[in-house]
Amino acid sequence: xxxxxxxxxxxxxxxxxxxxxxxxxxxxxxxxxxxxxxxxxxxxxxxxxxxxxxxxxxxxxxxxxxxxxxxxxxxxxxxxxxxxxxxxxxxxxxxxxxxxxxxxxxxxxxxxxx
Numbered sequence: 541x542x543x544x545x546x547x548x549x550x551x552x553x554x555x556x557x558x559x560x561x562x563x564x565x566x567x568x569x570x571x572x573x574x575x576x577x578x579x580x581x582x583x584x585x586x587x588x589x590x591x592x593x594x595x596x597x598x599x600x601x602x603x604x605x606x607x608x609x610x611x612x613x614x615x616x617x618x619x620x621x622x623x624x625x626x627x628x629x630x631x632x633x634x635x636x637x638x639x640x641x642x643x644x645x646x647x648x649x650x651x652x653x654x
Contacts, residue, residue, distance in 0.1 A: 541625055546612050547572050549626045553633030561637070566592060568606040568640050570633070575613045584618065585610045585632040593642030608636040 541549075550572055554562070568589065576583045589606025610632055619625045635653045639645075648654065 541616060541622060543572070543612065545622075546615075546625070546629070549629040550610050550633060552626070553630040556630060557634070557637065561641075564592070565637070565640060567603060568608060570608045570610070570636075573609050573611055576609075576611045582614055583611065584615050584628065585636040587636045587639035589640065591640060591642035606640060608633070608640065610636070 550570065554570060575581070576586060580586070586609045587606065588609070590603075610629060615625060615628055615632070619628055631653055635648050638648045638651075638653060
């Protein structure tokens, strides 16, 4: 899968989120990167930031956007078909957006968004 096709799959994953949810997302950017940080080679996505549930009234004074990173390399290595990649990217996007809303890994796993 090309970089452009992978980025399209991430965009499709975001587009599949309910509109009410995307309207509530605040100060967050979604990026595609080839590989995760060293020592994290197998993760497919990463949320970096302050979840909405932990922000206070003074939080946004000069705050950089939160980042949701989706990693192309490990995703492609974990999947055998294009369809699997598209499905895995969608799950990864939901999982990382869940962290933006303050949902823990444990709860996301319970909900089937592992």
